[in-house]
Amino acid sequence: MTRPARRRQRVPLPLLLPAGLGLLFLVLPLAGLLVRTPWTTLPRRLAQPGVLTALRLSLETATAATLLCVALGVPLAWLLARVEFPGRRLVRALVTVPLVLPPVVGGVALLLVFGRRGLLGSWLDATFGVTLPFTTAGVVLAEAFVAMPFLVIAVEGALRGADARYEEAAATLGAGRWTTFTRVTLPLVAPGVAAGAVLCWARALGEFGATITFAGNYPGRTQTMPLAVYLALETDVQAAIVLSLVLLTVSVAILAGLRDRWVGVT
Amino acid sequence: MTRPARRRQRVPLPLLLPAGLGLLFLVLPLAGLLVRTPWTTLPRRLAQPGVLTALRLSLETATAATLLCVALGVPLAWLLARVEFPGRRLVRALVTVPLVLPPVVGGVALLLVFGRRGLLGSWLDATFGVTLPFTTAGVVLAEAFVAMPFLVIAVEGALRGADARYEEAAATLGAGRWTTFTRVTLPLVAPGVAAGAVLCWARALGEFGATITFAGNYPGRTQTMPLAVYLALETDVQAAIVLSLVLLTVSVAILAGLRDRWVGVT
Amino acid sequence: MTAPPLLDAHLVADRGAFHLDARLRIGAGEVVALLGPNGAGKTTALRALAGLHPLSAGHLTLDGVDLDRPDRRVWTPPERRPVGVVFQDYLLFPHLSALDNVAFGPRRRGADRRAARARARGWLDRVGLGGQARHKPRQLSGGQAQRVALARALAVEPTLLLLDEPLAALDARTRLDTRAELQRHLGAHPGATLLVTHDPLDALVLADRLVIVEQGRVVQEGDAATVTARPRTDYVARLVGLNLHRGHADGHAVTVGGLTLTTADTVRGDAFVAFPPAAVALHPTRPDGSPRNVWPATVTGVQRHGDNLRVQLAGPVAVAADVTPAAAAHLGLRPGQPVWAAVKAAETRAYPA
Amino acid sequence: MTAPPLLDAHLVADRGAFHLDARLRIGAGEVVALLGPNGAGKTTALRALAGLHPLSAGHLTLDGVDLDRPDRRVWTPPERRPVGVVFQDYLLFPHLSALDNVAFGPRRRGADRRAARARARGWLDRVGLGGQARHKPRQLSGGQAQRVALARALAVEPTLLLLDEPLAALDARTRLDTRAELQRHLGAHPGATLLVTHDPLDALVLADRLVIVEQGRVVQEGDAATVTARPRTDYVARLVGLNLHRGHADGHAVTVGGLTLTTADTVRGDAFVAFPPAAVALHPTRPDGSPRNVWPATVTGVQRHGDNLRVQLAGPVAVAADVTPAAAAHLGLRPGQPVWAAVKAAETRAYPA
Amino acid sequence: GGAGDGSSADTGGTVTVFAAASLTETFTQLGRDFESAHPGTRVVLNFAGSSALATQITQGAPADVFAAASPATMKTVTDAGDAAGAPAVLVRNQLVVAVPEGNPDRVGGLADLARPGVKVALCAEQVPCGAAARSALDAAGVRLTPATLEQDVKGALAKVKLGEVDAALVYRTDVRAADGLAAVEFPESARTVNDYPIVVLKHAGNPDGARAFVDHVRSDAGLAVLTAAGFQAPPSR
Ligand SMILES: Nc1ncnc2c1ncn2[C@@H]1O[C@H](COP(=O)(O)OP(=O)(O)OP(=O)(O)O)[C@@H](O)[C@H]1O
Ligand SMILES: Nc1ncnc2c1ncn2[C@@H]1O[C@H](COP(=O)(O)OP(=O)(O)OP(=O)(O)O)[C@@H](O)[C@H]1O
């Protein structure tokens, strides 16, 4: 897209004011945390053994959950955006269920399905000897469940915004629906997929309720940063703040390091 | 946008399979909950006095939080998408902070800023006699804090996807940046704003951690459905499931009732 | 033609309130131009042929194969039709280079990457854009983009080639080259070609036959000579630059409105009479002499038209007359002025309606 | 003109590797057509005038006001320029009806809603779309959309009107009407008009003066008569349909390549010589008689060109010749065939380079 | 804020009580009892995790009474100087082994939890039930690797209930409140009792009402409600 090359960008006040307020609203609480950070004891707290493990586990599971969401969520979004089928409207609303469900209840629901006695879990256990609760895979599953709606909704929006006539052009050139999807549609909505994946990743990174309920809390196996933060909160608010800041710093650094790629600047 | 009017929609298996799996993954846990729902005692449980109050409060605060997010978040998204300023990349990454921050820590951070002893809160209290924690306004604030990133990121994506040349055309017709924003840009990205608002609303509706920490858990004033679910979980998982289903049913009904409006079908 | 035409279609389709109902036959190697005013349904017809818009009735047979037959529930998806399309607004894939846009079709039709690119390079060279092969569509000017779109559609060497205004965005010079190129290609390839265009010159140069649609219906068709000589609707008449009137003929006399025109041709019954604006001579007073058709008229407008001026006249029949600037100066033409119009019988053409 | 021109601009701008450096002056009421091949920088120049592309140097003065002066850091945003633009690809606001699209400008320039709509309705009627006022842009055909865009730009009655191919997507009939409409409007309005077009006919009919750009530079300008009579580049020559050669003149003789052409005009030094393809006669053997310029040539290509055939010839000079189909049949023209070309001195024009 | 008229000597107005989530049922009952005993007074209850409540109080939350589930969280409030006077122990709670009804794995004591094939959920050591479990296991000399270290009792209980683990170390009151579970008592639990402290807060808007409420819950009638739910009376009584 061509962007306007206006020489001097005058930003109108009715836009600048709420934008500034919005930014302040998002950033001030962070400042509140920074003010309360125990800077003197910070190095000691960071050096504690569990911190790095939890951080690594968080990043790994969030990334794995995002990949799972992309693999399943992009086709689902495509289905919702491009194929008319009865009940589509209901399906679309159902996609938002994990968003509205309190995460702890989501965890319970996952246990009811994938747990040892669950609908599918008992079968998985009996047939393959696979149990998901209390494993790292369970963490990924819980995070993916909670984060997937973000991906699906973002990608569906991008698909609807994309001009479907490009897909028609591809069809006249001999591309079937699958080739059109991979060669034309996906590249066209890549910015939307990236934005959705970022939302998804960030949400997975911060996931707590479903994870602890479904996968439990065991250091090195299922204890992600948010779980460590919650436990720290029980005894020591400052320790929780330090852990949160570590999580935030890493994620902001990663997102800022992605440049503008995730918002569709090519 | 013109949509392809293909007579017979053949959906390729490599798309249908993951899409179906994705849908199953999102919907099965819900089925798990339904299986465990105590249908016989359901009417009695639903008739309990607190349920309706909490539901109404949830819907009201989530809607108010969404409005607040739209009012502040759309201009912020516009700023990020259309104005080049130093540090833009960092600001964009900072917008995701509430997403990654465990919500309870978010609530603590809000207390540190807007609490009676907080950075701004003490000033607000002294100057205007306004206290936000433990009020319904506080619930709105907590929900808005947690939900705003969804709106900002969705709208920024929509803005970047929109053809900025329409804005140039508006400028040549005499529209300043503000008029262009309200008359051209906003209508063009309305589907994106709607999708963002839905994400935002759903996230606000499910908000728990920041709310209970910042606004407390007062029935009728700050006890939203997720808080009621949390308390019910203390004693009775089935009661919690019932409450969650009520929340889900209402939100799915509302979203399905919006037709396809929130995904940009005009 | 005794052999069945390569394309045999009866396109019935709806688009909102608009209804298309048109028969089209195109022989092997034949180029048909589809002309018509804005909104006549040209693009809709083209989309129906490409499989992008469903037929509600009728049929579509290409090379003996039924691609579309709503009554028998037969339908072929666009990607399985041996059809190439140049779209009115390019639709170049924005994420691919010019080269990869052109290579897209050959790739999908089975060529390997290297072969597809080689073919694409050849086509880009032929449309004069060999130097822009690596450019993304947004780095191309409007006309360059159109030429890449042309190359992309030609690169699949389709049985039926559909072009929606392929030359509209080209500058006069490139247009000449590309038109010649296109003509050469169309001459060489054995398939059928349908060309939607607004430019009568494109149609006359490139097409073997003209089909004119208005409001979703075919109103006239035939080779260039017939259509230009014997327009049957106002639209066609203006397209070919003729004054056209419908009246009742009785031998050499055709009565149009209140006027009886004497014509060289002999017709009886409902008839058209046509004559070029250049055949209308204007006089300040009633002329004597040979022109058999003379009537008083009033100037309603004067516009420059090429080197001449085109004068719009009201009177018993509304006509346009072309006069040289010198003649105009002599007559002192301005709106409202009365003049005498004269047309020689030899310059009129009459034919049954 | 002794009064300073309404628009006085020296546009220097960069777009990627492309560099534009063009001077433009347009008087009050004057219509200037900007012509040039694809990618010449026409759209870039137009965007610079509208304030959508920054000047890197030069200046832009409209009606005595400096709108752009990079050296003095003066710049006026597009919305404060009394400039109206018709964009090459319409850019109609998709969420507004045709009526509201047209009313958008008047509304922004201070008219109240009712007045703006009334004005818009008038403009829609004038472009023949009164019936489509409530349609959204996606319900309009390509040409209808273009006409709405035209109405939208005209509705603000700008001091400087910029049109990027305003008639390109219109069908021949509507084009004639809209061209006449446009001509009437341009004649009535006191501002300056810059018209980017590929169609020499549009340029000749609508414009008082032609400015031709190639590769970001102005290569020729002047009124239609001068430009058509004395092209100075290949592009212009093909635009106006002339053979053009550059050589060295010495009185009535111009030496071009290995050939010396005798011309009616007298020039000395570097010179152009131009003649129309129709002036080139072809003969199977060396002709006797009046033509002073005779040379042997080889046919390299033959294309239909209107009613005639256009023959491309190689030889001491490469030229195009137009012959009637009858003559072509007589000569039996095909590529590779040797012929004799002849041009009468009276049909050539020579002028200093 | 829900504060009443602090200068008045009666208990009228509102008493705002911040209470640990595990007191939800008992304090809801006690609040109702108190209201009927003191017409015109309203009890507003705010239930959440003790530590969240402590944070809210130290950040100036308008509360009159704080009832915590552990002395440690109470300590953060007293250390911040937000308590009026010293906290009193309201009740105590004792660890039990929660097993599914019918005790399918035949768990008889702590040692059985270390049997192979028995999955156990414990609380994390940062929360009171986890610390208590640790000292009970240490006292019994049992070493076991739990499947999970839950953030609170509720989490551990839910896992037993849904069959994800076979047993969990939780408080007696929690097992009592949940159906479908049975409690297995064990001797080491005597050493691991957990105190629930209660205190009137310094910045109480209604100190008289607050004191009256604390007196009410510590009265015999109040204790009866609490012990009925499985709590133990404090040692001083
Ligand atoms: N998406 C649409 N929805 C409803 N009606 C449409 C749509 N697109 C086009 N139409 C209508 O269908 C008719 C035929 O349109 P079509 O695009 O086929 O015309 P066209 O002959 O190609 O015109 P042009 O020369 O302007 O491109 C028009 O009257 C138009 O108003
Ligand atoms: N967004 C862009 N980025 C870089 N280069 C561009 C961009 N747009 C155009 N150009 C280049 O700038 C030059 C001028 O383009 P411009 O659009 O002004 O040409 P034009 O004369 O309007 O052509 P056309 O007749 O095809 O519309 C071209 O060579 C083109 O390749």
Ligand SMILES: [Mg+2]
């Ligand atoms: Mg069309």
Ligand SMILES: [Mg+2]
């Ligand atoms: Mg251009």
